[in-house]
Amino acid sequence: MTDLTPILTEFWDHPNSWTLETYEDKQGYQALRKALAMPAADLVQMTKDSGLRGRGGAGFPTGMKWGFLPPPDGGPRYLVVNADESEPGTCKDIPLMMAAPQFLIEGVAITSYAIGCNHAFIYLRGEVVHVYRRLLRAVEEAYAAGYLGKDILGTGFDLDVTVHAGAGAYICGEETALLDSLEGRRGQPRLKPPFPAVAGLYARPTVVNNVESIASIPPILSRGADWFADMGTEKSQGFGIFSLSGHVTRPGQYEAPLGITLRELVDMAGGIREGHRLKFWTPGGSSTPIFTDAHWDVPLDFESVAAAGSMLGTRALQIFDETVSVVRAVSRWTDFYAHESCGKCTPCREGTFWLKQIMTRLEHGQGTQEDIDKLVDICDNILGRSFCALGDGATSPITSAVQYFREEFGAGTSQPWWELFPPEKSVLFPVRAKETVSA
Structure with missing residues (x-):
């Protein structure tokens, strides 16, 4: 059986896991110190070398997306974190922001430095008021500690972070609709091209990344691109949070290398509820083609799931037994x-x-x-x-x-x-x- 890899979820059970004090006790913000001493281009290359792919559904290589930004022209460029988690069955980003928001804040700071951004935005689904308040407090703590704001850690790098609560529209999970909403307009997808990397927020070069993608940057920088790339499969590298819900004995978040199978995850979750059998399930949320009990052993990585006829998506594994129509x-x-x-x-x-x-x-x-x-x-x-x-x-x-x-x-x-x-x-x-x- 593949072992779990508690990295982003390592200290979720700590009584005060969300505080800056707890995060610093777990070596938090050491990666930021390391990043600010490196050339920005080296951080982009490190992300490419790690093989990190977007954790928001599409699985596009994160470092490659950063590399699409045009050369600096003296104007602003932006980082926008897509925290509008709305896919039915998907529940990984919200618990991450609730339990350990400083992973995201440090990731935002490192990414912003890497792409030359001085103002980053976190676009959050408006209904989750408790998460909004926790993020605001996490940002406040980071400012007070000198990890955000002017002249961060004495390096001359400036960064402001704005946490923005949307009005609760699933369509705003689409990156260009999110940008329109962030600008104060009705959230609707834009015609592409131009893509956000060229003309995104306020028509300026913009990187839009998922919460888990950005939160994964500090561990990668601390432990090395090779450490991350050694997990998972050849083309789907690293770890991810798998959300098990429905008819399993112990539903919840299971952080494991990509390539683990549903059978292994369900075994860890105590199996299908007693007296019942698996009927169908979703590998990546309700917008992905469903699987059946014939797909128990499909490796949960981007390529294997696609070859079997579905998409890994957000790794929202909704499990249904034979009592469900x-x-x-x-x-x-x-x-x-x-x-x-x-x-x-x-x-x-x-x-x-x-x-x-x-x-x-x-x-x-x-x-x-x-x-x-x-x-x-x-x-x-x-x-x-x-x-x-x-x-x-x-x-x-x-x-x-x-x-x-x-x-x-x-x-x-x-x-x-x-x-x-x-x-x-x-x-x-x-x-x-x-x-x-x-x-």
Whole structure:
């Protein structure tokens, strides 16, 4: 069995894990001192050598993204941390910011120095007020200790950090929609090119990275790029936080090298809840194609998961046993994407609306066989044709669920899901009154 690698999660169980005092006791900010004594270009190269890939879903090489910035022209450039964690099932960045926010703050300082940024932003999902307050306090402590502000540690490097709370829109997890929201406009994706590295926040060169990506920088700098690259697989290097939720005995955050399998993680989590078996699961949140019990041993790295027909995404492993209706679960996700579509492009705006109508009919046993084919056809017309990845994400659970559980969708044409999955057996999706459901 692959061992866990508690690095970002090492002292989450400390009574005061979120304080600067605890972080400094764990060698915190030693990496920043080291970074400020190095040429900025060496930090960018170190990140490339480590093999760190974006931990926000797409898995793009972090150092390469930094390297896309144009040469300095005397104007400002920005770092924006995407902390708008909104993917159903994803719950790694919020506990990281709650338990150990100084990892992120130090990572922001190092990254800003590496790319020549003097003002960084952390864009946080607005509903998580408790996390917002904790981040504000962490930034305040870092300013007071001289790790942020003017002339940091006497090196002449200046950095201000602004923590910005969004208004709670899933679309703002898309980097260009996030930038529009940060500028005070409605959060909608921008046409690319130009990409943020060339014209991002306030039309200036901008790096947008996920929380976990930036928080991983201090450990990499402290222990070396080779240390990080030795973990994981050849093309998916390093460690990551895997979020297990649903029908496992001990759900939670499991930090392990990339390439670990679901079987190994579930064993660590005490197995599927007693008396039940795995039916289906998501490898990277609800916007990734689902897997079944045939995928127990797929290595959870970017390449292996893609080869098996899905995406590693945010490593949000939602586990469902045989008491759950696939049709009902996918219908709930479809409701979410229809609600969160920003409406900017026709394929997503109209497509998610019709997907929701058809999924609701099938869920209630009021569909037809033609509805199943129509679902797939609508998905084909959304995939690759929407303005951003929200449209693609809305189709993934549907097309994969039809692929693996078409007979269950077929049963939805004549029989409500609650008759296939009696309410007394289902704990994840409790049943409302039949009169309400069928109204």
